[in-house]
Amino acid sequence: xxxxxxxxxxxxxxxxxxxxxxxxxxxxxxxxxxxxxxxxxxxxxxxxxxxxxxxxxxxxxxxxxxxxxxxxxxxxxxxxxxxxxxxxxxxxxxxxxxxxxxxxxxxxxxxxxxxxxxxxxxxxxxxxxxxxxxxxxxxxxxxxxxxxxxxxxxxxxxxxxxxxxxxxxxxxxxxxxxxxxxxxxxxxxxxxxxxxxxxxxxxxxxxxxxxxxxxxxxxxxxxxxxxxxxxxxxxxxxxxxxxxxxxxxxxxxxxxxxxxxxxxxxxxxxxxxxxxxxxxxxxxxxxxxxxxxxxxxxxxxxxxxxxxxxxxxxxxxxxxxxxxxxxxxxxxxxxxxxxxxxxxxxxxxxxxxxxxxxxxxxxxxxxxxxxxxxxxxxxxxxxxxxxxxxxxxxxxxxxxxxxxxxxxxxxxxxxxxx
Numbered sequence: 552x553x554x555x556x557x558x559x560x561x562x563x564x565x566x567x568x569x570x571x572x573x574x575x576x577x578x579x580x581x582x583x584x585x586x587x588x589x590x591x592x593x594x595x596x597x598x599x600x601x602x603x604x605x606x607x608x609x610x611x612x613x614x615x616x617x618x619x620x621x622x623x624x625x626x627x628x629x630x631x632x633x634x635x636x637x638x639x640x641x642x643x644x645x646x647x648x649x650x651x652x653x654x655x656x657x658x659x660x661x662x663x664x665x666x667x668x669x670x671x672x673x674x675x676x677x678x679x680x681x682x683x684x685x686x687x688x689x690x691x692x693x694x695x696x697x698x699x700x701x702x703x704x705x706x707x708x709x710x711x712x713x714x715x716x717x718x719x720x721x722x723x724x725x726x727x728x729x730x731x732x733x734x735x736x737x738x739x740x741x742x743x744x745x746x747x748x749x750x751x752x753x754x755x756x757x758x759x760x761x762x763x764x765x766x767x768x769x770x771x772x773x774x775x776x777x778x779x780x781x782x783x784x785x786x787x788x789x790x791x792x793x794x795x796x797x798x799x800x801x802x803x804x805x806x807x808x809x810x811x812x813x814x815x816x817x818x819x820x821x822x823x824x825x826x827x828x829x830x831x832x833x834x835x836x837x838x839x840x841x842x843x844x845x846x847x848x849x850x851x852x853x854x855x856x857x858x859x860x861x862x863x864x865x866x867x868x869x870x871x872x873x874x875x876x877x878x879x880x881x882x883x884x885x886x887x888x889x890x891x892x893x894x895x896x897x898x899x900x901x902x903x904x905x906x907x908x909x910x911x912x913x914x915x916x917x918x919x920x921x922x923x924x925x926x927x928x929x930x931x932x933x934x935x936x937x938x939x940x941x942x943x944x945x946x947x948x949x950x951x952x953x954x955x956x957x958x959x960x961x962x963x964x965x966x967x968x969x
Contacts, residue, residue: 558630560831564818566632568805570615571608573636578607581640585671586678597677603670610664611639619827627832686754689775693750699774700746706772707753711760717752724748815839820856823870824863833870837877844881854878854885854893862900871905875912887960890916891953898946903935906942913949922956 582603586594594600615635619626624635635642693700711717724745758765769775809815822828822836843853857874860866878885878893894916897909910932917924931948933941 558628560625560627560829561629562835563626563822563832564805564809566626566629567612567615569629570612570632570636573633574608574611574639575604577611577637577639578604581607582671582674586675594674594678597674597681599670599674599677603667603674606667606670610667611635614639614642622827625827625829627829689769690747690750690754693774694746700750702772703750703774704753706768706774707757707760710768711756713756717756720752721749724752816852816856820860823857823860823874824866825870826865826867828867828870830869833873837873841877841881844877845884847884850884850889854889858893858896861897861905864902866905868904871908875908879912879916887920887957891957895946895950895953898949899942907932910949913953917952917956920956920960922959924952928952 582594582600615624615626615632618624618631618635624631626632693703708714708717757768761768766775819836819839822832823840825832828836840853840857843849843856857878861871861874875894875897878890882890891913894909894913898906900906900909914924914929928948931945933945937945
């Protein structure tokens with residue numbers, strides 16, 4: 552992406568980490584805005600909200616990966632990671648001119664977006680269901696307990712600024728026909744047929760007058776118990792604790808994985824085999840394998856991983872050449888047998904570009920070791936359309952050549968040693 556070519560080039564795993572943090576912050580803000588007023592009533596204590604947050608983090612990560620695959624951006628670009636993390640929605644709508652999103656990319660991500668929209672509806676329904684259940688329990692308690700109702704009435708009148716209007720609304724209910732009837736049995740002596748309607752008006756008034764401390768006042772008046780209040784009171788704390796646990800979990804997991812040998816090998820092998828890897832990214836990956844080659848106990852593992860990278864059908868030509876150059880220049884660490892074995896294995900890779908460059912590398916080594924190849928072996932390189940049999944014959948010729956030459960070289964070295 553030319554417009555962000557000035558961006559620092561950092562490790563891809565750091566870009567993905569920064570992207571996830573940025574998209575997580577952006578997603579949390581967007582969810583709160585999307586939910587509107589109900590967001591204040593504890594949406595982060597609902598598991599569906601965290602599932603929705605996960606989807607809103609997954610969408611920009613998938614977008615970032617697809618944009619890198621289509622070479623619209625580089626996955627080692629710091630600014631690209633930040634831009635996609637905070638502005639993925641605008642990017643999907645092609646509102647950011649510096650990043651163009653192909654139609655296929657938008658189509659691939661459409662199911663995730665639809666899934667996120669459905670999850671958002673689920674959050675709203677879950678919260679409404681919770682609120683409705685809590686309200687139903689409160690109304691039932693007040694309707695069947697005159698003393699508790701009187702306490703509730705006094706509480707609302709002590710907190711409202713519209714006492715006269717509220718009194719008028721309650722008086723108006725008294726003049727209306729009663730709601731409900733008792734056909735088969737008489738109501739309890741203290742039962743008020745108008746009480747439910749009064750509770751509704753008082754409830755709404757307290758909600759409006761004290762929206763933030765509504766549950767606190769109900770608890771202080773002993774209308775609700777300690778547990779429902781504490782659950783509401785600590786919603787924010789629960790959110791913080793869960794967020795910290797997730798953050799520490801991801802951080803600890805990331806630290807462990809970054810120090811895991813298999814994960815590190817797989818990661819840098821992937822960086823080398825990428826079709827659109829950057830020069831800086833190639834250098835980092837080669838420096839990592841260079842360090843492993845320099846350690847005798849891990850040198851063979853490094854060669855195995857480099858062979859795996861060479862086998863990738865999408866590896867760039869420049870990466871092929873740099874891998875072979877690295878192996879060729881590590882004569883102070885690798886034995887001649889290790890180098891030859893690596894190159895002979897690489898000859899079996901199907902891609903003709905790999906085979907031709909390995910052939911050139913072996914000619915160079917043979918010349919440098921004082922055992923130049925003859926013209927027959929020099930011209931034996933099969934073309935791209937050669938059959939498997941021809942390729943096998945070619946590999947066999949090189950194998951026989953090195954079998955003789957390495958023995959001669961070993962004999963020569965032992966003679967000089969005397």
